[in-house]
Each structure stands twice: as C-alpha cells, then as structure tokens.
Amino acid sequence: MSALSEAVEAVVRRAGRQLLEVHGDKGVREKSAHQDLVTRYDGQIQRFLETELLALLPEAGFLGEEDLGDDAPVGRETVFIVDPIDGTTNFVKGLPHCGISVGLARGGVMELGVVYDPYLDELFSAVRGGGAFCNGRPLHVSGASLADSVVVLGTSPYYRQYADRTFALGRALFLRAMDVRRIGAASLDLCYLAAGRMDCYFEYLLSPWDYAAGSLILQEAGGAVTALDGSPLRFDRPCSLAAGTPEAHRELLALAAEIG
Numbered sequence: 401m402s403a404l405s406e407a408v409e410a411v412v413r414r415a416g417r418q419l420l421e422v423h424g425d426k427g428v429r430e431k432s433a434h435q436d437l438v439t440r441y442d443g444q445i446q447r448f449l450e451t452e453l454l455a456l457l458p459e460a461g462f463l464g465e466e467d468l469g470d471d472a473p474v475g476r477e478t479v480f481i482v483d484p485i486d487g488t489t490n491f492v493k494g495l496p497h498c499g500i501s502v503g504l505a506r507g508g509v510m511e512l513g514v515v516y517d518p519y520l521d522e523l524f525s526a527v528r529g530g531g532a533f534c535n536g537r538p539l540h541v542s543g544a545s546l547a548d549s550v551v552v553l554g555t556s557p558y559y560r561q562y563a564d565r566t567f568a569l570g571r572a573l574f575l576r577a578m579d580v581r582r583i584g585a586a587s588l589d590l591c592y593l594a595a596g597r598m599d600c601y602f603e604y605l606l607s608p609w610d611y612a613a614g615s616l617i618l619q620e621a622g623g624a625v626t627a628l629d630g631s632p633l634r635f636d637r638p639c640s641l642a643a644g645t646p647e648a649h650r651e652l653l654a655l656a657a658e659i660g
Contacts, residue, residue: 402527402530404456404457404504404512405512405514405525405527407456408453408456408502408504408512408514409514409516409523409525411449411452411453411456411502412449412500412502412514412516412523413516413518413523414448414452415445415448415449415484415500415516416500416516416517416518417518418441418444418445418448419441419445419485419491419498419500419518420518420519422441439485439488439491439492441484441485441491442465442466442484442485442488443466443484444484445484445485445500446464446465446466446482446484449464449480449482449484449500449502450462450464450480450482453480453482453502454480457478457480457504459476459478460476460478460479460480460504461476461478461479461480462479462480462482463479463480463481463482463608463609464480464481464482464483464484464609465482465483465484465607465609466484477506477507478504478505478506479504479505479635480502480503480504481502481503481504481505481608481609481612481613481635482501482502482503482609483499483500483501483587483609483610484500485498485499485500486498486499486500486501486515486585486586486587486588486609486610487499487584487585487588489557489584490584490585495584496519497517497519497583497584497585497588498517498518498519498585498588499515499516499517499585499587499588499591499614500515500516500518501513501514501515501587501609501610501612501613501614502514502515502613503609503612503613503615503616503635505612505635508635508636509528510528510612510613510615510616510635511527511528511616512526512527512528512613512616513525513526513612513613513614513615513616513617514613515587515588515590515591515613515614515617517588521535522534522535522591523535524539524591524594524595524614524617525617526616526617526619526620526621527620528616528620529620530620531620531621532594532617532618532620532621534591534595539594539595539596539617539620539621540594540596540621540622541593541594541596541599541618541621541622541623541644541645541646542596542599542645543622543645543647544599544645544647544648545645545647545648545651546573546576546577546599546600546647546648546651546652547576547577547578548577548578548599549577549578549598549599549600549644549645549648550577550578550579550580550581550597550598550599550600551570551573551574551577551579551580551581551598551599551600551601551602552580552581552582552583552589552592552593552598552600552601553566553569553570553573553580553581553582553601553602553603554566554582554586554589554601554602554603554604554606554641555582555603556603556604556605556606559604559605562604562605565604565659565660566603566604568659569602569655569656569659572655572658572659573600573602573652573655576651576655577599577600581598586603586606586610586611586614586641587610587611587613587614588614589601589614589643590611590614590615590617590618590625590643591614591617591618593618593621593623593643593644593645594614594617594618594620594621594623595621599644599645599648600643600644600645600648600649600651600652601641601642601643601644602628602640602641602642602643602652602656603640603641604628604640605638605639605640606638606639606640606641607638608634608635608636608637608638611625611633611641612635615633615641615643618643622645622646623643623644623645623646623649624643624644624645624646624649624650625641625642625643625644625649626641626642626643626649626653627639627640627641627642628640628641628642628652628653628656629653629656629657630642630653642656
C-alpha cells in the first residue's frame, strides 16, 4: 500500500499544480442550487484524477463529485472517492483555501487518504494502520476537551433545511468551547483536526467525497469521527459528520443528541 500511496500523492500534487495555474475566467455555473457552484476546473481536474488514478489501479471504481449524484451507488469492492476541488466557493471568490481530496475504500472501509492544499503546499496523507502525516511529518490530535477546543462548523449550505439545527448546535458549542470557525473545505477541516489546529467539527449533511480521505487521516492521527448520531460514516451516500479529539467528540455527540 505504501507504493500505491506514494503514487497517489504524486498524482494529487500534479493536480494541485493545475489549480495554481488558474487565471482569468473560471467558467462558473450553478449546479443543484444558487449556493452550489462548479467551475470548468472542477471537471478538468476530476478527469485528470480519474485517468491517472485508474491507471494506477485499473480494477477500482471511481466516485467523483462532478459526474455522479449524491445517491449513486458504489458498485465495486475497491473505489476511489474524489473531490477535485473541495471548497469551490472559496476558489470562485479567490480565497486560497481549497483541498484536492482522494480516498480509497475497500469493502466500505477507508484504506488510503490524501488531501492536498496546493496554496500552502501541504499534503496530508494516511494509510490504514500506518499513522497520519503532513508533508511526511507525523500528525496527532490535540487531545483537548470541548472547553479547550476551537470548533470548526460546516453549514451544509446546499441543504438549508438544516440551518436551525446547525446554528443551535453551533451556539451550544460556542458557549462551551474557546471559539468557533467556519473555513469552507471539509477535507481540510478534518486534516486541521488531525494536525491539532482545530479540535472539534460537525456538519449536518455532507457527501462522501467531502470526508472520505479526511476521515481516515483524522482517525490515524488519534481522532474520532462518526455521524452525529454516533453511527459509522457511510461512503455510498451523504450523511452527517461529528469529529474531533476523543473527548471533544464524546461531548459533541451528547450535545447533538440534546438538540436533535
């Protein structure tokens, strides 16, 4: 797996260079809603990743954000789960905070995760059972309790029916934690938890490509990640997400149960 991981990392770095070379019109259009944007580069980078990754592992399936719906089944035992630009709204607005996310699942279990921020040249990676790393340096969660946590929240902007619950839980966390953040790229949020830069994270509805790679990186860094009801994450359809240090994660689940 280490040879495959290194090959995937090289492919993702090459994809990142394409993102850094973007100039001028990004070809922005709406997808499912006014808040759900896509650019020509989302498709371009996804096509590149699909070609290169399947050349490395031809027997694998490919689940990418830009060509399959939220409920598309994962039809093969081994599947790459890919977000070519996580944080598209940031990209559209010129905010340099986006991740290229590639996960590899076998039998519904994440085995490999790579998330790359080309703007900071930070590549986060993990292989199941092998630890988590950023540019080769080992990662570990902070170990903070909720009281000592910086909480990052996701607002599920494409699913505004969750707004009341999102901000109710966000308020409850704000009152119990050090502070809250909203940065806008779930894959990097999970990696920042793994690196100890943040300590707790939740979102009421995300698609698998948003969290597939980052969830493994966080787990391998000693963190905990589940759905908000405590059940395991699903990688074949959207679900909620609760993540953090083990202690902060337990406290987050308890608060989420109170709010509903």
